[in-house]
Amino acid sequence: MTNRVTAKIKRSMKAVAVVGLAGIAAFFAARPFVHLVDDTDNLLEGPPPVFMDAEAELSARARPLTTDSELEDRASRPVETQVRVGSGDTLGDVLARAGVEGIEATQAIDALRGVFNPRALKAGQKVKVTFEKSPHGFGHGGFQMVSLNADPIRVVGAQRDDKGGFGPIETMRQVSKQVAHNTGTIKSSLFESAQSAGVPIQIIMAMIKALSYDVDFQRDIQSGDEFTVVYEGFYDTKGKLVRHGEMLFASVNLSGTPIAMYRFDNGQGTVEYFNDKGESVKKALLKTPVDGAKISSGFGMRNHPILGYSKMHKGIDFAVPTGTPIQAAGDGTIEIAGFNGSYGNYVRLRHGSGFGTAYAHMSRIAAGIGPGKRVSQGQIIGFVGSTGRSTGAHLHYEVLKGSDQINPLSVKMPTSIKLAGRDLDRFKAVKRDTDTLMAKIPPSTRLAANALGKSAALSN
Ligand SMILES: [Zn+2]
CATH class of the missing domain: 3.10.450.350 (Nuclear Transport Factor 2; Chain: A,)
Structure with a gap:
């Protein structure tokens, strides 16, 4: 993402330097009409960085001017632009930024409500705004259509109808x-x-x-x-x-x-x-009570090998970054939750059949985790840290039988x-x-x- 954005910005700056404002104006006439159903651009992409605003998007696509005949050809097609929804933006804000007038925007949004709740718009989402071809050969004509992906399969929008108003449109992507x-x-x-x-x-x-x-x-x-x-x-x-x-x-x-x-x-x-x-x-108990996606053989603790269970080390360690959520290994009741000497921030749970589990060195204990409360398996009870006697971020995990620590690796849980x-x-x-x-x-x-x-x- 970062590299692509950097490349985009570089391209953007280059394009602006070469063609200047004329190039940006030509852009409006240059975009071909793209049929909705075929456009799968960035469907699974996450929200963009904040600075990727509509202007950057537009200038990034600007191309140097070429021949007159090409310009004429471009000018004969509808003009389509894409605007990213910013944080806190309403659909009205987005349309205004694309150059749609207030009354038309309101009509289109009202029509859209038939197929989509505009409040469901998310920051980072792309909204496509289509205008008629320009009568002058540059810029664009009247506002024609707005559309967006309601979900990965459904495209919704509002389109100008014969009576001069707007009607809802809905297309299912072919999958x-x-x-x-x-x-x-x-x-x-x-x-x-x-x-x-x-x-x-x-x-x-x-x-x-x-x-x-x-x-x-x-x-x-x-x-x-x-x-x-x-x-x-x-x-x-x-x-x-x-x-x-x-x-x-x-x-x-x-x-x-x-x-x-x-x-x-x-x-x-x-x-x-x-x-x-x-x-x-x-x-009944998870073998890995942290997100396994965060564990890699390349991530170790400074001055602290990843230890197995021993007489000296009565638990096992998971080397994961600070802040990684810690999950309750099983359904149970919280016995202890608080600061506990060399264990640092510490939580101990009681499960059925005399088993207990304990979690040490947390950066913090999750909100609502306190003695006597029930937790369910997988529930987040705290976050990995390095509090107490610890030399680096890790989860120290213990399994107890009665009040004695046992080797977690030797515990065989029934299905x-x-x-x-x-x-x-x-x-x-x-x-x-x-x-x-x-x-x-x-x-x-x-x-x-x-x-x-x-x-x-x-x-x-
Ligand atoms: Zn340990």
Whole structure:
């Protein structure tokens, strides 16, 4: 993003220097009309930096003047401009900035309300404003249409009608549901390696979340371990992902030990990931009580190795940056929450079956976390820091049995659900279909869901 922005600004400055104001005026006449449905530009892009205002966008696109005939050709087409929504902007502000007059803007916004709530406009979003071609060969004519992406698939807007007013428009982008298959080798972290393999962020997060019950992302994942993920996505006609779907399968091979999971919906409200034996991956305690995406083999503590459990060191450490949220490893009750000597800011939870967990050196304890309160698994209880006797940001994590610390790595948590009877039969069928699907789709490719025959039923 930063590089692109820098490049854009450089281009922008160059363009302004070369063509000056005349070039910017020519820009208005130069933009061809782009049919809405084909425009997938920046759909999945995050909010832009604050300084990327409409002016910068416009001048960045300015091009040197060329021939008269080209100018005439450009002048014969409608003029379209895109404006970024700034923080606190209303749609009225955006239209005013694009040069739409007040009364017309109000009419268009009223019409738009039929298909979209203008208050749902988000900072960073792009709004497309189209004007008629210029009667003079430069600048632009009357305001014709405003449109924006209501969501990745739905384009909404308001367009001038025959009676001189405005009517709502709504277009569904043409997308197809496809199943993608990615594999890769972990270098410094699962997150980075999956990202460079092209796996969408939301799918990576789902994968890390589902693996966090069984995998200690600090100690279990080694450089060279392999991962596989199969997921659904909605792709436009150009093959660009517009919306991610469900993760159907994920596996990691930890130094030769495979951990694999299949998505299964039992039709009675339980949608979870199960191993090949039909056991839910969910356990009473998470093995990694911080966001596994933040853990990489390249990030270590200064003067403090990443320690395993020992007589001297009664817990295990997760080296993650200051401020990383710490999650309750399991459902439970808060026993202690406060400053605790060499532990620094410290929280201890009590879970069922005599187990406890403790979290030390927090930069701060989360709001609302106090003794006697209930927490649920995955709830944020505090943030990683280096308070107490600590030489660098990390989470010191302990598992207790009664009041004694035990080695967290030795704790084997039972599964929360074990499928049986008809559920197990149905799961086995889903597993078989998923395996067939994976065999049909070569790694790093995807196939249309409706081209997968019987297997397509999986994703419905
Ligand atoms: Zn420690």
